[in-house]
Amino acid sequence: SAVISQKPSRDICQRGTSLTIQCQVDSQVTMMFWYRQQPGQSLTLIATANQGSEATYESGFVIDKFPISRPNLTFSTLTVSNLSPEDSSIYLCSSSSERGWETQYFGPGTRLLVL
């Protein structure tokens, strides 16, 4: 299984600023995913990030608000821009292992609080 780390693990940000979250996988993977988990809610897919192509966003999520980079096969970043209190959530990245693409493995998440 893939081992995934995220930075930062948590942050408190001011309204109107941005936060960039880093996701590192311990092996090369084709597909990486970004999710949002709002307080007391389930996970909602934000976008799929494939190396060498633009991220594919789900309905309700736009690139201007959630720009994503995928510079190589082990790393991705998600930026949450122009923060508002409604962005307070846990943000998780996931990836599939190259040997078992059907299964997603998750990072520990980044807890964001916007004041």
Place this chain on the structure above:
Amino acid sequence: AQSVTQPDIHITVSEGASLELRCNYSYGATPYLFWYVQSPGQGLQLLLKYFSGDTLVQGIKGFEAEFKRSQSSFNLRKPSVHWSDAAEYFCAVGARDNFNKFYFGSGTKLNVKP
């Protein structure tokens, strides 16, 4: 449209009792099915998965799940719950025909009474 329903928001069981968490899905074909567990302040840990074959799958920590196509269900079971099983459990469907995009249920919070 794909969807996953976990009808029980909260469940409380006594330690040592058996457990069943329900999951129903809506998908046009046979999906990939998963159960994950999220402990407080933690990420999601994969408990078990179903792709094909034997409809009863075994996972980690003594959990098992049964795929029932006729009922579009994938219920999670454990014969004897331990206090450390208290957590939130998520059922997920992976779309075989759409880059394995995951759809998650709303989760079931499990409390374990001593």
